Structures are given as structure tokens and as C-alpha cells.
Amino acid sequence: MNLASYRKKSPWILHYNAGGCNGCDIEILACLGPKYDIERFGMINTGNPKQSDILLVTGPVTKRSRERLVEIYAQMPEPKVVVSCGACACTGGVFRGMYNCEGGVDQYIPVDVYVCGCGTRPEQIIDGVVQALGILEQKTKAMEVSVRLQKEPLKEEGQINRRNIADQIKPALS
């Protein structure tokens, strides 16, 4: 089994409320309960961005929360997926145009999955997170390929062979 499969089977989620009314957050908590049981997908709700794969954001971005949102996103290791959960997180929702509302989450960080609704139903949240799992798998595979390409020299004639270049540079430097 490769890294993409491991990640897909046990993703860790970080939940952040950027300034919503808590309606969507209550629905997320319902997903964690025994009725909807999101942990059956191997997920766990963690409080540490450095250990998270999926960022689940609720509420509109406010002037007070925007720096924290960007900081949390920056602390998460690659590959990572962002799920915008609820009308407020997608567009600003009912808070759009207010003096302290900066709009949707995608104004500050890239969003991979948009989950609509006010508040979102647990089924919609689970659907969005399952979509996020597919995207996480694709991103993990893309990273594995790029790392392999960096390590493997191109062997065909007429193309750059990094190992040859390194062999040529080494004696010149010593």
C-alpha cells in the first residue's frame, strides 16, 4: 500500500470557525457523534494544524480571524485540502457586506470543496469531506510523482541527466 492509500484511510481533520453563528459547527459536532459517525471513514478531529490533512472552515472570514486562518493553513503540511463548510464560509452568507466581514474563505486561502447550506446538514458535510478524501489522494499521488522525478535522473539521450551533471560538477568543486 502506498502513502496515498494510508492518508486516505486515516485523514486528520482540523475544524476552524472563522466567525460564524455556530450553526454549522453544531452540525459538524453531530457528524462526530454516534448517529453520523464520521470516524467510520478513519477520520479524527485534531486540534493541531501540524498534524492535519483536511481543514474544515465554517463562518465568514472576519477582520479578526483572517490572520489566524492564513497562519493555520500555512502550518498544515502538504498535501492538504480545504473544505468550506456553509454559505458563510463559501461567500460570506448572511454576514456578507457587514463592516467586519471580509467575505468567503477563498478570499484568503485556496478552497478545494464548497459545501452549501445554512446551516449545512450533516449528510452534506460528510459528502464534502468524502470528496476531500479523493482530492487528498490525488494531491498525495502528485507529490509522490514529483519527488520521484526529482530523485530519478532522465536517462534518454538528448535530455538532461542530472546524475551526469552532478558527476561533472563534483570534480570541478573538489
Ligand code: SF4
Ligand atoms: S451558514 Fe448559516 S448556520 Fe452556518 S455559520 Fe453561516 S449563518 Fe450560521
